[in-house]
Amino acid sequence: MLPSRTVFRSVFSQYQRTHTHRLFFSTNLQRCQHTQASSQDNKSPLEQWRDQISRKKIIEKDVITASQFNLMGNTMNDPIYRNQRLPSTGTELPPAWHLAYFPPRVTEQELSPDGFEQDWKPPAPFHHRMWAGGELEWNPENPLRVGDEARMESTIRDIQFRPAGRRGDSVFIWVDKKISNDKGWVMTESRCWVYVQGTDGHKKEDSSSSNKKEEEVIKPKQPTVLKELPKADFSLDLTPSPILLFRFSALTFNSHLIHYDNIYSTTVEGHRGCLVHGPMSFMLMINELNKHLKTKDDTHYIKSLSYRCRSPLVVNEPIQVQGKAKSDVPGHYDVWVADQNGNMAVKGSAIVGRIGG
DSSP states (O other), rough: OOOOHHHHHHHHHHHHHHHHHHHHHOOOSSOOGGGGSGGGGGGGGGHHHHHHHOEEEEEEEEHHHHHHHHHHHHHTTTTSOOOTOOOOOOHHHHHTGGGGGSSOOOOOGGHHHHHHHOOOOSOOOOOOEEEEEEEEOOOTOOOBBBOOOEEEEEEEEEEEEEEEEETTEEEEEEEEEEEEEEEEEEEEEEEEEEEOOOOTSSSSTTTTTOOOOHHHHHOOOOOOOSSOOOSSSSEEEEOOOHHHHHHHHTTTTTOOOGGTTIIIIISOOOOOOOOOOHHHHHHHHHHHHHHHHHHHHHHHHHHHEEEEESOOOBEEEEEEEEEEOOSSSSTTTEEEETTTTOOOOEEEEEEEEEETO
């Protein structure tokens, strides 16, 4: 779960008093005075990285092609754009289908040891990455369309430190990705990653690694059953298969081992199996909410959606993609993805508008 800004301030204040040699804080917080770090040379590697990464900007370009559009339709089993049905030039890209574009264009040698791109990665010991959540807001008057030449600008929104979690200290990083076409702003997708400390399995083998005790190997965390889910207005039952995970990884050029290497995912990172992609959960929620809205009134559209990944979803385990209108707040929906035990593994909130209203 993502730490709130209020919680973070409290946690950081306590951490700073006891760990002044590892000073670190949110980029959105007022900079603290620290007499031992008056110059760049005296700052810790983590502080130096924060200062550098906060100024970083990445600009990428892509063309909204019919082929990628169709491949996403086949991957997600869309009722219209699947099999050989390629969209014509000018066809509007459905919400969140931009995930099929702007792939990480890096060689294998530039990736982390476990396969993810390192554009925003903190220095050691934060070796492992997980998708923690995100937001999406877009312009209904200027959607991406097949044939568009699009531009994406990525910058840091916030950096937060969270000490002493289940996997030790962690760093939460928010990156804003602003996408535009020749008509101007299209959407802003914000992604939140959490970087955690490496495990023994991540380190290169040495003379002592062969003597590693059995209890040092991370054991998969077993799921717990929570209270019953709320009654939903719409629901999709789905069991993510290895093929679905592979296709989504290939389409988005995602080479992170946790999504397709079962041995790595279970023995190194301690999961029950390969993990469903965070952006896949995000896309499933938007797809199902969008279908629900269009069956009621074609003038309804999704203004924005924010979500948090609360617990992992695992391959070959059934999930439910669901949502419900909030009776007390018109135009607002709760959306979620539940795991096989009824846990709300991904929880989101959407704002819905009406064209011309």
